[in-house]
Amino acid sequence: MPSADLILPLIDLAPYLSPDATPSSKATVIAQVRAAVAEFGFFQVINHGIPLASQHALIEAIRTLMRIPKEDKLAMSFLKNPCRRGYEGSGDTFRTGDKMHDAKEAFYIGRPSEKIEPPGFHGPNIWPSPELVPEAEFRDPVWSYYQETNRLGREIWQLLIQGLGHPGELLSQFTKKPVVMMKMIRYPPFSSTLPGQFGVGAHTDFGGVTVLLQEAGRNGLEVEHKGEWIPVPALENVLVINAGDMIAGWSGGVYQSAKHRVINKGEEERISCATFWHGDLDATNPFIDGKGEGAAGDETVADLLVKRFRSQFSLMKGKKTEEVVRGEVFAH
Numbered sequence: 001m002p003s004a005d006l007i008l009p010l011i012d013l014a015p016y017l018s019p020d021a022t023p024s025s026k027a028t029v030i031a032q033v034r035a036a037v038a039e040f041g042f043f044q045v046i047n048h049g050i051p052l053a054s055q056h057a058l059i060e061a062i063r064t065l066m067r068i069p070k071e072d073k074l075a076m077s078f079l080k081n082p083c084r085r086g087y088e089g090s091g092d093t094f095r096t097g098d099k100m101h102d103a104k105e106a107f108y109i110g111r112p113s114e115k116i117e118p119p120g121f122h123g124p125n126i127w128p129s130p131e132l133v134p135e136a137e138f139r140d141p142v143w144s145y146y147q148e149t150n151r152l153g154r155e156i157w158q159l160l161i162q163g164l165g166h167p168g169e170l171l172s173q174f175t176k177k178p179v180v181m182m183k184m185i186r187y188p189p190f191s192s193t194l195p196g197q198f199g200v201g202a203h204t205d206f207g208g209v210t211v212l213l214q215e216a217g218r219n220g221l222e223v224e225h226k227g228e229w230i231p232v233p234a235l236e237n238v239l240v241i242n243a244g245d246m247i248a249g250w251s252g253g254v255y256q257s258a259k260h261r262v263i264n265k266g267e268e269e270r271i272s273c274a275t276f277w278h279g280d281l282d283a284t285n286p287f288i289d290g291k292g293e294g295a296a297g298d299e300t301v302a303d304l305l306v307k308r309f310r311s312q313f314s315l316m317k318g319k320k321t322e323e324v325v326r327g328e329v330f331a332h
């Protein structure tokens with residue numbers, strides 16, 4: 001049962017991001033973020049720097065894309081793409097241990113690279129042809145939001161690094177060409193969902209920082225906290241931030257990676273967009289500089305992502321390591 005009493009912390013990022021932020025106003029935000037991620041693994045933010053118009057344009061773009069004919073969406077299937085970019089149909093994701101596949105459909109883009117780069121995290125994006133969806137209605141607003149959410153993901157990473165007592169500049173050693181995947185999601189209305197089916201089944205995120213935009217008023221996200229499910233209200237111009245397993249592990253357990261799930265109980269579709277800001281493929285734990293807290297270990301971002309993708313999805317059962325490494329079974 002979702003708990004009505006608990007709410008996630010709501011953090012104002014202005015005292016950290018604004019041009020007149022001072023060392024002391026920044027320190028306050030760093031402490032708030034540390035406390036929230038240590039307790040809940042999740043928090044919500046205001047004054048995050050992503051313009052409202054850009055959020056609205058993104059949501060409209062996702063809605064537009066999801067309305068094109070099914071066969072045109074399937075022609076862009078992420079299952080056929082070596083870097084897992086493109087369209088994920090309802091039912092394509094089945095987490096090990098789930099009773100039923102996810103109801104959601106989604107579309108993925110990431111850092112664009114001309115060539116497919118092993119192990120399959122970097123490569124060209126897929127876009128619908130302009131005849132199908134004019135660039136002004138999908139590609140342009142999506143790309144512009146991707147860049148904004150990238151900037152915010154970087155700031156949150158820096159906040160987390162500072163929260164463990166390290167200088168924020170450590171991030172520039174950790175990342176020059178980070179893996180940043182963006183997943184645009186549509187949840188069908190409740191009446192189109194099978195009995196017992198979740199929009200997204202309970203899971204933790206795999207990697208670094210997740211920045212989540214929920215369409216205002218379309219609730220459905222719940223976060224597990226001490227055995228209870230906390231509903232996360234979908235509020236206008238409020239983003240949700242959470243830490244993934246890589247951060248939790250690298251922080252030596254100071255930061256939490258909380259389980260969460262989505263059930264759209266409404267009679268209207270729900271649109272959301274999650275950006276997963278991981279880090280450079282060959283980067284190792286940025287929380288270690290010999291000073292602050294942090295766990296030891298020399299695994300890279302690529303090692304941890306591949307390991308998690310292999311263990312979580314049934315899709316991967318029976319797949320050979322070479323196939324995983326080629327990126328054939330890479331999904332969020």
Ligand SMILES: O=C(O)CCC(=O)C(=O)O
Nearest residue numbers: 185200221260262272274
């Ligand atoms: O759509 C949401 O509100 C959450 C999505 C999510 O948890 C995910 O894609 O990992």
Ligand SMILES: [Fe+2]
Nearest residue numbers: 203204205260
């Ligand atoms: Fe998630």
